[in-house]
Amino acid sequence: MKIFGIGLNKTGTVSLHHALTELGYRSLHFAGPEEREKIRRARREGRGLVDHLPEYDAFSDIWSLSKDFALLDEQYPGSKFILTTRTLDGWLESRRHHVERNVRRKAEGTYHGTFLEVDVEGWTRQYREHHERVLAHFADRPGDLLVMDIPGGDGYDVLCPFLGHPVPDRPFPWRNRGATPPPAAAPARHGWRQRVRRYAARVTGR
Numbered sequence: 001m002k003i004f005g006i007g008l009n010k011t012g013t014v015s016l017h018h019a020l021t022e023l024g025y026r027s028l029h030f031a032g033p034e035e036r037e038k039i040r041r042a043r044r045e046g047r048g049l050v051d052h053l054p055e056y057d058a059f060s061d062i063w064s065l066s067k068d069f070a071l072l073d074e075q076y077p078g079s080k081f082i083l084t085t086r087t088l089d090g091w092l093e094s095r096r097h098h099v100e101r102n103v104r105r106k107a108e109g110t111y112h113g114t115f116l117e118v119d120v121e122g123w124t125r126q127y128r129e130h131h132e133r134v135l136a137h138f139a140d141r142p143g144d145l146l147v148m149d150i151p152g153g154d155g156y157d158v159l160c161p162f163l164g165h166p167v168p169d170r171p172f173p174w175r176n177r178g179a180t181p182p183p184a185a186a187p188a189r190h191g192w193r194q195r196v197r198r199y200a201a202r203v204t205g206r
Contacts, residue, residue, distance in 0.1 A: 001057070001078055001079055001080060002050065002057055002058070002059070002072075002076045002079040002080075003020060003025060003027075003057060003058040003059070003079065003080045003081075003082065003163070004058075004059050004060075004065060004066075004069065004072055004076075004079060004080070004081050004082070005017070005020075005058070005059060005060030005061065005066075005082045005084060006065070006066040006069045006081055006082065006083055006134060007060075007061075007066070007082070007083050007084030007085055007148075008066070008084075008085075008091070008126070008127065008130060009061050009063075009095075010086075010091055010094040010095050010098065011084040011085050011086050011091065011150070011151070012084045012086065012148070012149075012150025012151050012174075013029065013030075013060045013061035013084055014029060014061070014175040014176055015150050015172070015173055015174050015175045015176070016060050016082060016084055016148070016150060016159075017029035017058075017060050017061070018173035018175060019155075019156065019159060019172060019173055020058045020060075022168070022170075022173060023159075023160070023163070023165055023168075025057050025058040026055060026056045026057050026058065027056065027057075027058040027059070027060065028053065028056040028058070028059050028060075028062070029059075029060050029061050029062075030060075030061045030062065031059075031062045031064075035053060035062075036062075036064065038052035038053055039052070039053070039062070039064050039065065040064075048072075048075040048076060049064075049065060049068065049071065049072060049075065050065070050072075050076075060082075060084075066130075067130070069081060069133075069134060069137065070133075070137055073137070073144075079144075080144060080146070080162065080163060081134075081138065081144055081145045081146070082145075082146045082148055082159075082162075083131070083134050083135075083145060083146070083147045083148065084148050084149075084150055085131065085147060085148070085149055086149055086150070086151040086152060087151075087152070088124065088127055088128075090151060091123075091127060092120055092123055092124065092127075095118075095123055096118050096120075098115065099115060099116060099117065099118050102115050102116055103116055135147075146158070146159070146162040150174070155171075155172030155174075156168055156172050159172075
């Protein structure tokens, strides 16, 4: 079984990576040049997208994988998919701060990437389209998709039942936050279908 974190960046993907690692999974977060080339090579060869990365069983914040979740679902049957999310306003603000930080680092000569422009309209469209595609694809698959709002407080109490793990007696590894983590969500406060319906309504406005 593979685990694919298919949420957009700035949705708690680092925290998810650390949580999966603590649960014993070999997790890859934000693939580097070598890993990205292995994914591209697998695509060229018509192989499973992570066939050249057998040392990992979990993946997160890798856009070339996240956007092709349907293909991964076909290539790796029985896998689990985790859509990390957060409110649209919170996500846009986090991305804005990221761009501002990159611009400062670019001026200092310490950043050489291209994520340097704020595009609220384009980001909003990406957010809604990606989430709607994911929710539609897994609409009748209650055991294969977890919608997880880590910035909003979701932690081990949501993640572990989905993966079939007991909830560990230690704090969830929230990262890239202030010193105080968000309050933990109440265990099993919503069933899978309720969570997806509520989130779909929030994303689509329906």
